[in-house]
Amino acid sequence: MKRLVLLLVAILLTGCVEKEIIDDINIEVAVGYDKSEDGKGYRGTVLFQQFQPDQSVENVTFTGGGKLRQDLLLEVTKQSSEPVVTGGLKLAIFGPELVKEGIYDLVDSFQRDPSIGARLFLATSEGKSGDLLKGEYGSRGNSKYIYNLINHNIEKRDIPKTNLHLAARDFYQKGKDLFLPRLKQTGQDKVEIVGISLFQEDKEVDILPVEKMFFFKLLVDKYSEGNFDVKTSEDARAAIQSIRSKHQIKVLNRRAKINIEIYGIIREYTGKVLTPEIIKEVEKKLEDQVERESVKLLKRFQELGIDPVGFGQMTKQQHRNFDFKKWEDEYKQLTFDVKCDVVIGETGVIE
Amino acid sequence: MPAIHKFSKTGNNKRNAENDGDFPMKRWLKNKRIKEDIQHKEWEQSFIKSKDFKKIFYYNQKTNVRFGLTFMATLVDENIIQEGILPNLLDEEFREIEDIKQLVPIADVQICDDPSLIEQKIMNGYVMLTIETELKHFGFIAAQKEIVRAISQPEVEFSVIGPKEAFVESLGQNLNLIRKRLPVKELIIEEFTLGSLSKTGVAMLYMENITNEDNVNTVRQRLTNVKFDAITDSSYIVQLISDNSNSPFPQLLDTERPDRVAGILAEGKVAIVVDGSPHVLITPTTLVEFFSSFEDYFLNYLLSSFFRLIRVFAVAFSILITPIYVAALSYHYELIPKDLMSTLITSRREIPLPPILEALFLELTIELLREAGARLPTKVGQTIGIVGGIVIGTASVEAGLTSNVLLIIVALAALASFTTPVYRMGNTIRLLRFPFLFFAELWGLLGIVFCFCLLLTHLVRLTSLGRPFLEPLYPPRVVDMKDALIRLPFEKQSKRPLFLRTKNPIRFSKKKAQEKKDIDE
Numbered sequence: 061m062k063r064l065v066l067l068l069v070a071i072l073l074t075g076c077v078e079k080e081i082i083d084d085i086n087i088e089v090a091v092g093y094d095k096s097e098d099g100k101g102y103r104g105t106v107l108f109q110q111f112q113p114d115q116s117v118e119n120v121t122f123t124g125g126g127k128l129r130q131d132l133l134l135e136v137t138k139q140s141s142e143p144v145v146t147g148g149l150k151l152a153i154f155g156p157e158l159v160k161e162g163i164y165d166l167v168d169s170f171q172r173d174p175s176i177g178a179r180l181f182l183a184t185s186e187g188k189s190g191d192l193l194k195g196e197y198g199s200r201g202n203s204k205y206i207y208n209l210i211n212h213n214i215e216k217r218d219i220p221k222t223n224l225h226l227a228a229r230d231f232y233q234k235g236k237d238l239f240l241p242r243l244k245q246t247g248q249d250k251v252e253i254v255g256i257s258l259f260q261e262d263k264e265v266d267i268l269p270v271e272k273m274f275f276f277k278l279l280v281d282k283y284s285e286g287n288f289d290v291k292t293s294e295d296a297r298a299a300i301q302s303i304r305s306k307h308q309i310k311v312l313n314r315r316a317k318i319n320i321e322i323y324g325i326i327r328e329y330t331g332k333v334l335t336p337e338i339i340k341e342v343e344k345k346l347e348d349q350v351e352r353e354s355v356k357l358l359k360r361f362q363e364l365g366i367d368p369v370g371f372g373q374m375t376k377q378q379h380r381n382f383d384f385k386k387w388e389d390e391y392k393q394l395t396f397d398v399k400c401d402v403v404i405g406e407t408g409v410i411e
Numbered sequence: 412m413p414a415i416h417k418f419s420k421t422g423n424n425k426r427n428a429e430n431d432g433d434f435p436m437k438r439w440l441k442n443k444r445i446k447e448d449i450q451h452k453e454w455e456q457s458f459i460k461s462k463d464f465k466k467i468f469y470y471n472q473k474t475n476v477r478f479g480l481t482f483m484a485t486l487v488d489e490n491i492i493q494e495g496i497l498p499n500l501l502d503e504e505f506r507e508i509e510d511i512k513q514l515v516p517i518a519d520v521q522i523c524d525d526p527s528l529i530e531q532k533i534m535n536g537y538v539m540l541t542i543e544t545e546l547k548h549f550g551f552i553a554a555q556k557e558i559v560r561a562i563s564q565p566e567v568e569f570s571v572i573g574p575k576e577a578f579v580e581s582l583g584q585n586l587n588l589i590r591k592r593l594p595v596k597e598l599i600i601e602e603f604t605l606g607s608l609s610k611t612g613v614a615m616l617y618m619e620n621i622t623n624e625d626n627v628n629t630v631r632q633r634l635t636n637v638k639f640d641a642i643t644d645s646s647y648i649v650q651l652i653s654d655n656s657n658s659p660f661p662q663l664l665d666t667e668r669p670d671r672v673a674g675i676l677a678e679g680k681v682a683i684v685v686d687g688s689p690h691v692l693i694t695p696t697t698l699v700e701f702f703s704s705f706e707d708y709f710l711n712y713l714l715s716s717f718f719r720l721i722r723v724f725a726v727a728f729s730i731l732i733t734p735i736y737v738a739a740l741s742y743h744y745e746l747i748p749k750d751l752m753s754t755l756i757t758s759r760r761e762i763p764l765p766p767i768l769e770a771l772f773l774e775l776t777i778e779l780l781r782e783a784g785a786r787l788p789t790k791v792g793q794t795i796g797i798v799g800g801i802v803i804g805t806a807s808v809e810a811g812l813t814s815n816v817l818l819i820i821v822a823l824a825a826l827a828s829f830t831t832p833v834y835r836m837g838n839t840i841r842l843l844r845f846p847f848l849f850f851a852e853l854w855g856l857l858g859i860v861f862c863f864c865l866l867l868t869h870l871v872r873l874t875s876l877g878r879p880f881l882e883p884l885y886p887p888r889v890v891d892m893k894d895a896l897i898r899l900p901f902e903k904q905s906k907r908p909l910f911l912r913t914k915n916p917i918r919f920s921k922k923k924a925q926e927k928k929d930i931d932e
Contacts (some may be wrong), residue, residue, distance in 0.1 A: 069854065082744045082752070083759045083764060111753040111760075147745035147753075175745055204749060 073245035080147075086140045089203035091132075092189030096125050100159055102166075103394040105190035108140070108202045117201035121194050129169040139382035141373045147175035152182050152224075153189040153243065157265075164231070164262035178225035181210050181260035184257040184264060185376050186244040196249050209249060211242055213253055218273035220256075231262065232360035234384050235372020242267060260366045268357075275353040278320050279369050282306045288324070296331030296343045300324035300404070305347055311375040314390060316358075318398045320350060325406040335344055336408050344401040358396045367371075367391060448479055448541050452654035454529060469497070471505040477543045478505070482554065482564065483754045486536040491517070491554040496538065503609050508548045511540060513739040536609065559584050565667050567834050570706035577667045582686035585669070589616060589682070589691075592673035597621070603634050606642040612686035613648065616672075621679045624913045625790035626695060629876050630681045645688035650829045659842055661835040662875040664700055671705040679913035681876075695876035695911070699884070699895040704832035707898055716897035723896055732824050733770050734851035736817060740766040742855030758814035767852040769813050773821040774844065774880050776803055781825075781841075882910045 074232065090107040097103070103125045110118040124135025137144050154163050162373040170176050183206075185192050198206040208279045213219040230238045238259040245251050248316065256268040256276060268276055274288055285305030326334065326342065359370050362370060371391060449468065451459060458464040463485040463542035470477050478500060480492070499514040512520050521532075524547050533539055536555030542548075562584070565577035570590045578585045586600060597619040605613050613634060617627050633652040642648065645665060666672060667689050672682045675693050683692040691698075702722045739746055740755065747755060762769060780799040784792040804822070808815045824844070831837045843866070850858030873880035883891035890909050893899040904922040907913045 079741050080744055082740050083746065083762075085744065085755050087744060087752075109753075111756045113757055113760075115753055145744065148749070150749070177745065211927060218648060 063186065067372075078144055079144075081403060084142055085145045086142045088136075088144055088146050089148050089201065090151040090153070090193055090206070092147065092153040092155065092185070092193045093158050093163075093359065094188050094190050095157035095161070100265055101125055101127040101131075101188065102130075104136075106144075107134065107193045107203055109203065113401070113403070116199050117204075119194075119196065119202045121190075123190060129166060143176065146173055147177075149176050149180055150203050151210075152201040153185050153192060153206075154182070154240075155185055155189040156187070156283060159184050159257065159264040159266075164264040165230050167228065167231065168223070176224070178223060180224040180241050181207060181222070182224060182227050183210065184240050184242045186242060186254055190233045191247045192243060192251060195247075195251065199251075199274050199316075209243075209251065209253070213241070216285045217287065218270075219253065220277045220278050230370075231259075233370075233373055235367060235374075236370035236374055237366045237368045238262070239268075239368045242273055258361070258364070258366055258368055260364070265364055265366060271395065272353065272357060274294055276368075277309060278350060279306055279318070279323070279354055279357065283322075286324075288346070290349070292331065292338065292341055292344050292345055296338075298326050298328070298331075298334075298338075299323055299328035300342070300346070301327040308370070309369070309374050311371060311378060311394070314394055316394055317369055318396065320354070320398065320400045322346065322350070322400065322402045323405055325408075327405055327408060339404050339407060343404055346402045350402075351398045352402075354398040355396050356397075362392060362394065365392075423827070429673070433852060447546055448477070448543050452713040454526065458533075469501060471500065472502055473504045474506050476505055479541045481533065481539040481541070482537070483533055484532060486534070486556060487538055487554040488556040496552055496554070499731040500540075508540070508542050508545045508550050511550045511552070513687050515552055517552055517554070519551075519649075521551045522548055523551070524548050529768060531610075538867075545584060546744070552730055557583070562588070568666060568668050568671070568705065569702070570709065570912060572705060572709040574668070574670045576669055577689055577728065578684075580687050580689055582614060582684060585691065586614060588618075588669035589672050589676070592669060593618075593676060597875075598676065601631065605634065605637050605648075606640075606835075607640045609641040609643060611642040613642075614684040616682040616684065618676055618679065620680060621677070621907070621913050621915050623679065625912065626679075626681055626876060626878075626911070630683065630694065634683070642685070643687060645683065645685040645690045645692050648685055651691060654876065655872075658869065658873055659839045660698070660873060660880070661701070661833070661839065662694075662696065662872070662873065662880065664696040664833060665690040665835065666693060666705070666833075667691070668705055674705065674708065677918075679907050679911040695878040697875065697878075697882050697895075697910070698870065700830060701833045701836040703894075703898070707833075712900045716899075717894055719898065722830050726840055729824045729827035729840055730847060731859065732820050733817075733844060734847040734862075735768045735856075736820055737770050737848060738851040738855040738859055741852065746856075755814075755816055758816050761811045764812065766817075767848065770821070770848060771818055773804075773807070773813050773817055774848070776807070777821055777825045778841065778906050790925060850917055878910050 086108050089109050092107075093106040094103050094105070099153050103123060105121050105123045108120045108122070112118055122136045123137045124132045124139075126135065133144060133146070133341050138163070149170075152166070154166070168184065170180060193202060195202065210219065210222075213378070214221050218339040220239070222240060226238065228236055230236050240257045241253055241258045242255045243251055244254040253270070255270055256273060257264045258266040258268060274286070277283065277286075283303045284306065285300075288300050288303060290298045290300060292298055303322055303324040305320060305322045307321070310317045326339070329338075331338065337367050369380065372384070372387050375387065376384075412600075417513060434605075436581070453487035455464075461483070462481050464481075465484050466479060466481045468477055480496070482492075495517055500511070503510075503514050504512075507883075508522055512522070522783065528551075529539060529549065534549045536553070537551040538554045540552060542550075558580045560579045562576050562579055564575045574926070576588060578588060589598075590598060595618075598900045599617055599619050601615045603613045605611050615627070615630055615634060617630075626672060630652075634648075636885055637648070637651050638785070639647065639651060642651075649658055649661060649663045649665065655662065663683075669691075672691050672693065676682055676711075679704075680696070681694050683694065703719060704722075710718070740759070744752075759766075764772065776799075777927055779804075780796060783799070784796045784917065786794060800822070804818050806815045808818055828837055828840045831840060846865075847862050848861060850862040852858070870881050871885055873881075879886060883895050888909050893903055894908070900922070905918050907916050907918055909916070
């Protein structure tokens, strides 16, 4: 009896957990932040999904302004018919002016919200992020569309792996700088990736164009299924597919040694006959191109004073008496030695 | 001597029998006889109120000795009296009570002088024989009427492969079914009579050279300590001798398959057979044994291991899926995959009930269908099941009372709960779902984990005959895992289960067993 009473007390007196029944809440699935018109604070656009009986999704956006992320939620709650919850957030986009001023406060608030997952994608936009979210992309909802767009480009194409967790790590880690994919609305129902935003601290300083993204990913991430075209002569081009790559970086005496290994398959060739000599040539061409472009990229980062590859962090791992104060000068004097090794494994079914 | 003796009230027969004699001398002798055996005695006072109590007197043809037969007409087999007892006692030379052992061609004939045994013997279907010359001695001749149902196929534990015999309601027949399968003298059958009114015969079976003595002693002690008036089925014994009678889990396994009983006796367990019950109890048992069907032993070990794992999965699924649905929809929308979200939300949009009421409504519907189906004749029951399932389910979705996603989930959970081979465990699983639902509603997934902890604590503390119920999972016994959630081939099962602490843990020599000879050798 005593036990029963204790059990009842334990059950009845414990606090209530906040109930969030899925059809009685408005789940925030994407959010875009832009600088507000008056220059103070920001203007946020929150995207919700409204599921239609025929299983299609209607995009609903609300906008609000403020100085804190909380302000935006409060404003949106005033407009929404059901309580707003943040657990479904998949995408956060930052507008161009805001990105130049710094996004730290906003990213930080995502991290502090326990219901937001670490796999949230952060991205920057060319043009207002609010407009980007207000488009109509696909039938499964804007959030899902853009999320999948970034996701498959990470898995199979040229965007290095990124999400809230990795971005926060890059941001807080000394000796490595943040980069985020950059999106652009090209039409009312189209959006595309137009490059990678490179950050110093939490401010965007440069934009990497699409053409350079292949080399950038070789340096910061590994490929598991990539694509690249190599021009062998005036009228002959070879398409390399199924690229797998890995890289190794060693910093020694102000010299950074970078080894990149690439394995690929030629699937398309516009020249006459694909002889072993030509394959050798393709390999050589690609090696040269990767080495040349990589060094170019690294030099550019050095001039800007940013380190998205993470040389500082890698040096710290490899050296016992590492001092970040000295490193900033050392990084400026670092020389790069990129070695690339390309292996073409197959050339298709017909020889 | 008439071929058919009519049994009617005491006295009528006496006169008929006495009129048999035609000689005046005989009649004179009769009058001189003492009448003590004919008079009603004190112990008969209750008996004579019953219509089926018979006390009849006869005279032997050769010696003119008067003897009486006392019995309950409803308990004895008339044919035995007419063909086995009476012709011999009437026609052969019958002088003293010792003669019946030679005269009556029945094995179970006893002679004793203890009047206190009379009631019990008569009630057990014996015919009491008194003889006028020896009033202090009684003869008891076994003439029980055995109404035994024919041995039929097992219905609860039916298996496609393997023997098709099932126990019936007779103790003797059931013991025969078991002994036939273990024809060794080491199989000991101890008998008890339990129940102050029902006087039910209960037999305890074990292998003398294998079974741990502690187990046997515990069962013996628990059985002798049983205090109950009427024991009509082995289920009574289950509840009366269980270690923890407050637990929803059955701590004794019941089976209707004689082959299963023979199998567990050889393993070193104890079996309890109850007269009048077609279910034999097995003890000590473990939780995993409730998920093993005896058919597993008839199949290849790969298949049976797969089926056992499916059953364990089905049980977990059946208990947890509805609570998880309630928890996820009420508290943890973050956990729901985005692709599933639209299905869930669109199916739930029009529903006025919160997830817990929706789930309870459907669960109770299923329980009602089950109860109704179980109480009705087979044919009607099936119809109710199908009609109820389809019509109520579809109608409640169309009426917007429940979501079709939940309907699928609850139907699957009900289906999964039927996979447990032991019916008793299936009932337990039905019940377990409801506390989980309650805690899921209260605290979400945390509540489910909390409830699971309570369940686990209970299971860890539970014992069957003092042996841990959760073995070999806890305490972990790797050796016993060979026949738990999976089953290894018979060659690997050379040892008896460790937790039974058998006298002889070796089933067979492993080395010899693995020599498989080719025909060329």
